[in-house]
Amino acid sequence: MPPELVLPSLSDPPPPGSRTVRTDDGVDLHVEVDENDDADVTVLLAHGFTARLAEWELQREALRPRARLVLFDQRGHGRSSWTDLTKATIDRTGRDLGAVLDATTPESPVVLAGHSMGGMSVMALARQRPELFGTRVVGVFLLATSAGGLVEKGLLGRSVKVVRLLGLLPLYLRLLQALAPTVERHRRRGTRFGRWFTRRYLFGRDDADPQHVRMVQELLEETPYTVNAAFYATFLDHDETAALDVLARVPVTIVAGSHDRLTPAAHARAMARRLGPDAELVVVPGAGHSVNLTRAAVVDQAFLGLLDRVQGELDDQREAG
Template structure:
C-alpha cells in the first residue's frame, strides 16, 4: 500500500543535539564486537515495555539524529540506540571493515548483547536501513520470531550507482579489483586529509543543503547548520571508506526475509542520495507486508524536517505490529 502524505510542511522543532564530547549520558553501555570494535549503545524509554525499538542512524551521522523520534517513542516502548562503527562515540574501524556487511553483523551483536529476548522492531535511516537488510540476509531466523517489524527511512536495497560516467567507472573498479588498493591508499593519506579538512564552512553548508534537504520549504537554515555539524563529526577517512561499500551495495536477496513482518518504507520526493524510486522499488519487492509513505518536498533528512510525518509512520507501524501479534495469538 502506498500513502502520499498531504500534510503541509510545517517547521518542526530544530533538535538540540546532545554533545559528542564529555561523559556518555545515563543509560549508556559498550558492546564489543567479535573483531574488537567497541560500539556505543544507549538504552532509554519505558521500563518493562513489552516491545523494544532499535534505532540505527545514517551515514556520517550518529544516534543523536533520532532525537526527535526518541521523544515520540519514549513513553511507549523500550529504546535502544547505537553509534555504528567509526561514528559518534563508537570506536574507529579498520577501513577495510567499513562495509554494510560488517555493520549488519554489528547490529546483530547489539541485539544479542542488549536485547537478548523479547520482540524487537528495527528502524534504520539511510545506512542504518542498509544494516538492517544486511542482518536479514545474514540471520534470517531472527525475522518473524524475534524481529517483528521493520521501519526503513530514506534508504535503498542497492543500485545507487548504475548509470552514467560514474556508473561505468564503478564497474571498471569492480572488474579491476582495485577496491583493496583504494582502501590501502586511503589509510596512508588519512591523517593528511583530516588535518586539512575545514569544518563549518559556507561551502559545507551549501553541500549539506544541496544533498540532505529537499525543496526551499524543507531547508530551514538553522536545521541545515545542525545537520552540517552532525555530519562533519565523522572523520573523513571513515566517510570515504564507507562510501566505497555503497557503490557495491546490493541487499535485494534480503527483501523476502523482511516480507515476513510488517514493514514501513518512508521515501522523500526530493531525496538526492536515495531517490524516491528506490523507496518505491523497496516496498514493491518486499511485498504485501510493506506500506510505503511518500513525503512530497522532503529530502534525505526527512526525519528532521518532516518530524510529525515520520513519527506518525513509526507509531502506525507499532500499531500494525501489535495487531499482527494479537492475530498470531
C-alpha cells in the first residue's frame, strides 16, 4: 500500500454519486456509483467482514477508466443501516447484493467482485439466482475468500465441533450476542493488542509495515462488536461449494495471499479446481488477507486481466450476433 494512501473517512459527507438502496426487509444500504459513459461493463464490488467499501479504494482508481463502478456497504457496515440478528447471514448478504444489482444495473453486463465475506455474498447470489450468470453477470472476481469449511481445523475448529456435539452451539452464539453490547460500550480502539491481532490475521509474512497495519486496524474497528457477534454464526455454517458450478458459466479470477490466515490459499486452490481449467488463480507470495491493499499492483493486474477476458467475449458475441 502506498504510504500516501488515506482511506475516505466516515465523518466526511457521502461523495457525489451516492444513493440508498432499500432491501426487501427494510435495510438501507449505502451505495456509491462512479459513472463511465464509455464503458461497456459495470463492476459491482462487495467488501469484506467488518470493513466497508473504502477497502476497494486502490482498485477503484485502477478500474475507473475501464468500467462503470458500483460499490456498497454491507448491512451493519460503513454507512449502511443495521438489521435483526437473525438476518446477519451470508445468505442475506447475497440477497442484498442482488438488490443493489437490480437497483443500479438492471440490464448492462456486470462483473461481480467480492473480498472475503463479499466473495461469499457473490457465491450466495449465484445459488439464489443462477439465471443471472451467463446473462447479466458476465464475470466474477473472487479475492481472499472461501466457498466453505473455514472453521474445521485448528483449536477453534475442534472447539466448535465439541460444542456442536454437546448441543451447546445455539447457547454459545446467543451468549456471544447478548454480551456484545456491553463489550462495545467498554471497547477501546487503537490498542496494541488490536494492532497485534490485525498484523497477525490481516497481513502475511512480509506485506505489512506499522502504518499499513494501523490503517487497516482503524478501518476494521469502525464496525461495532454487535455486528461482529451477529455475523459470527454464519461463518460456522458457510458452504457455497455448489454455487461454484454456477460461477463456472462465466470467466472467473481468484486471487489469494499465500499467508492468509483467515481464508487460506488452500481454499482458493480448491475453488479453482472446482471451477475448472478456465478459471484463473493468482496466489500472491508472502501476502495476507488484506492483499488488495498491500499488493494492489498484483490485484489490479489480475482484475484488469479479467476485464480483458470479459471484453473479448463480449466482442465475440457482438461479431457473432
